[in-house]
Amino acid sequence: MQVGRYHRQEIFYPIGSEGQQKLKGARVCIIGIGALGASVANMLAQAGVGYLRLIDRDIVELTNLQRQVLFTEDDVKQQLPKAEAARMHISQMNSEIEIEAKIVDVNPYNIEKLITDVDVVVDGLDNLETRYLLNEACDKHGIRYVYGGVVGSGGMMMNVLPGETPCLECLLGPLPEEGSYDTCDTVGVISPITNIVASYEAAETMKLLLDSESVCRQAISMDAWDSYTEFFDVDKDPECPVCGKHQYTLLERRQKNYTASLCGHDAYQITPEDDGTFDYDGIVAALETEGEAKRNRFFTTFKNDEVDFKLFPDGRAIINGVKDGEAARQVFAKYIDR
Amino acid sequence: MKIKILFNGPVRQLNGWKNVATIELPDGATGYDLCDYFNIIPGKTRLYGFLIRDGKKIKEEEELHDGETIKVNGKTSGG
Numbered sequence: 001m002q003v004g005r006y007h008r009q010e011i012f013y014p015i016g017s018e019g020q021q022k023l024k025g026a027r028v029c030i031i032g033i034g035a036l037g038a039s040v041a042n043m044l045a046q047a048g049v050g051y052l053r054l055i056d057r058d059i060v061e062l063t064n065l066q067r068q069v070l071f072t073e074d075d076v077k078q079q080l081p082k083a084e085a086a087r088m089h090i091s092q093m094n095s096e097i098e099i100e101a102k103i104v105d106v107n108p109y110n111i112e113k114l115i116t117d118v119d120v121v122v123d124g125l126d127n128l129e130t131r132y133l134l135n136e137a138c139d140k141h142g143i144r145y146v147y148g149g150v151v152g153s154g155g156m157m158m159n160v161l162p163g164e165t166p167c168l169e170c171l172l173g174p175l176p177e178e179g180s181y182d183t184c185d186t187v188g189v190i191s192p193i194t195n196i197v198a199s200y201e202a203a204e205t206m207k208l209l210l211d212s213e214s215v216c217r218q219a220i221s222m223d224a225w226d227s228y229t230e231f232f233d234v235d236k237d238p239e240c241p242v243c244g245k246h247q248y249t250l251l252e253r254r255q256k257n258y259t260a261s262l263c264g265h266d267a268y269q270i271t272p273e274d275d276g277t278f279d280y281d282g283i284v285a286a287l288e289t290e291g292e293a294k295r296n297r298f299f300t301t302f303k304n305d306e307v308d309f310k311l312f313p314d315g316r317a318i319i320n321g322v323k324d325g326e327a328a329r330q331v332f333a334k335y336i337d338r
Numbered sequence: 339m340k341i342k343i344l345f346n347g348p349v350r351q352l353n354g355w356k357n358v359a360t361i362e363l364p365d366g367a368t369g370y371d372l373c374d375y376f377n378i379i380p381g382k383t384r385l386y387g388f389l390i391r392d393g394k395k396i397k398e399e400e401e402l403h404d405g406e407t408i409k410v411n412g413k414t415s416g417g
Contacts, residue, residue, distance in 0.1 A: 036417040128415045149414030154347030156414045171395070172413055173388065176381060184416035187348060187385075194417075219395070221411055223347035226357060230346070230409070233394040 005096070006048050019210045020048060024097075026209040027051040027118040031106055031134060033082040034058075035067040035189065036148050037124020039198030040205070042069055044122075045090045047206055051098045052090070055114060056082040056124075057105040057269070057316070059299075067191035081298050103298055105271045105316055106130055107258045108251050111137045120208050122146045122201055126184065129250075129260075132175045135160065135168035136248040144208050147171075148201040152187050153225035155197035158218075158234070159204050165217055166236040167243035175250075193224040257332060259325040262318065268328035271316045272337060278315035283336055287311070290335070307331050339365055339404030341372065349385045349412035352376050369398035372408060387413035 004010070010017045026049050030037045033056035041054055060068075060075040060082055068082075075085040083101035090099055104110060106125075111133060115121050121143055125131050131147065138145035138160060145160040147168050160167050169175075200220060207215045222229040241247045258271045272278065284300050287293040291304025300311045308320040309331065317336055319328040343359045350357050353376060363371050369389050373379070378386045380398050389396050390409040402408065 032417050034417050124417045126415075126417045128413070131415075149417060151412070151414045151416045152348035154349075154412055154414060156411075171388075173381065176413070189416055221346055221390075226347055226350075228346070230390070231393070232390050235395070 005094075009047060014212060014214065015206075015210065022210055023048050023206065024050040026120075027053075028120050028122060028205060028209070029053040029055065029115050029118040030122045030124050031055045031114075031130070032124030032126055033086045034064065034124055034126055035069075035191070035194035036150065036198045036201065037122070038068050038070040038082070038086055039195055040122050040124060040148075040202045041086055041090060042093070043199070043202035044205060045094045045097055045099070047202070048094070048097065049206075049209065051100070051118075053100045053102060053114070053118065054083045054086050055102040055104060055106060056086075057103065058082050059310075060085050067189060067194050069195075079296070084298060103312065104314060105258075105260070105269060106133070107260075107271050108133065108254045109258065109271070109273050111251070112141065115143055116141050118143070120144045120146060120205050122205055123148050124198075125149075128172075128175060131168060133250045136242055136251045138162060139167055139242050139246065140248055140251065146201050146204050146208070148197045150189055150193050150197050151184055153190050153193050154221070154223045155193045156222070157197055157200045157204070157220045159208065159216055161215075161217075162243065166234045167240060169242045170237045170240050171219055171234050190224060193222070196222055196224055257329055257337065259329060261325065267318050267320045268322055268325050269316065269318050270328055270332045270336075271314075278313075280311075280313045280315070283311065286338075287335065302335070307335065309335070311336060339363055339367070339402070341367075341402055341404075342407040343372070343376075344407060344409045346390075346409055346411045349387070349410050351385060352378060352383070352410070363402065365404075367402050369396060369400055369402065369408070372402060373398060376410075378410075385412045387411045 006020050010020050033054050060071045070086050070089045081103040083103050087099045087101035139162050142162045148157045218231040238244045260269045287302045293302045310318045319331045322328045345353050
């Protein structure tokens, strides 16, 4: 008799065949499909989680291949968006589950819509600003959030269970000013730590989906180079603006044409409010008369003597080679938001 | 009083890349004094996240005690 795909997992007592059915019916959103997110997505797909929403705004680049499992040199050549490349590769490994790729920037406009129909949200993000935004959105909607982060050879992980455990802001304090902390772009990161943190995130997600008593309620700090793993307690802060007072500053900070610096890319991203009226075809047609516009399935690249940018169907644009956000907004106004 | 400091991971950069330090602080010193010793400004210094004592995150205003071990933890922003 041929045993099924999940046999080894079903004979693992804490899961069993009943748990396997629960995983099949579960819905998970992974935000950020880089080193952490791609590994987590891979493991949850292997485990048979029935629905995965993979969200990422970026294109696969050569420097990603040092640590981001799933991606190939061919993905780099094809300039595939990470979410789509991950969906494609994971589908080849497990065609029995549903995978939705979202090539979007997560921001105050869209985050609530992206996370409110799933059981657990997993953090694969590459910056603290969006993590703090996610922390607020998850607290507001009572959605369980698995935080994970890495830099250098170190990493951290903590489950955030709204109403029960401390939140990300209880752990890390107020959001530091942009540029006041190191990132993978400034001090690097090594592959082993991303896989260690991703493994904890995937295991905790599975336990949360199964309502396991083994769900970790401590934070974990670890370092792959210094060879340590430490579990520690964090107090839930009654004065915490997010989980204590339910004040959602970032979520409510909506601005016309949301602008973000893309760390390490010498570029700014502008995301307009998506009200469904953006005329992508019309804008691309206009761009074709104003310079070199190359369109593929996922985005259009545009270049002329003065500007260089990528435009996505939802109206988001990545403006390259501009000195600040204001200069990026001027390009956006002239060529896109017209 | 003497305090042993362990630097977790990349944050050891704040201690010349060494993992361990033993420092002398006056009685009644707090986590802020420890931070001062290493020129750490909480919320401003790159890499610095928070302090851990006996398996628990503590606030910088908490008093430290002779002979104890404090861990300096970083913040992890990447993914």
